[in-house]
Amino acid sequence: MNGLKALRxxxxxxxxxLSSASGVGVATIxxxxxxxxxxxxxxxxxxxxxxxISPEELRELLVLEQQxxx
Numbered sequence: 001m002n003g004l005k006a007l008r009x010x011x012x013x014x015x016x017x018l019s020s021a022s023g024v025g026v027a028t029i030x031x032x033x034x035x036x037x038x039x040x041x042x043x044x045x046x047x048x049x050x051x052x053i054s055p056e057e058l059r060e061l062l063v064l065e066q067q068x069x070x
Contacts, residue, residue, distance in 0.1 A: 003065030005033040007051060007058075022050035 008018055008029075015033075019026045024046050031037045039047065039062070041055075048058040 022046040
């Protein structure tokens with residue numbers, strides 16, 4: 001499972017709720033969760049703020065997940 005999706009589901013929030021909290025579009029969140037795109041710095045900051053974690057923590061989570069899938 002994608003690290004972003006796992007974090008979102010652990011927090012028991014929908015893509016729509018994450019979108020509202022972060023200002024990142026639902027379509028972008030979906031593409032991030034499916035691995036079709038990588039987050040920009042701006043998107044990483046917005047999502048991290050919505051999760052109340054640092055951008056570095058979020059990046060580490062996403063990198064670890066990518067490495068696990070390789």
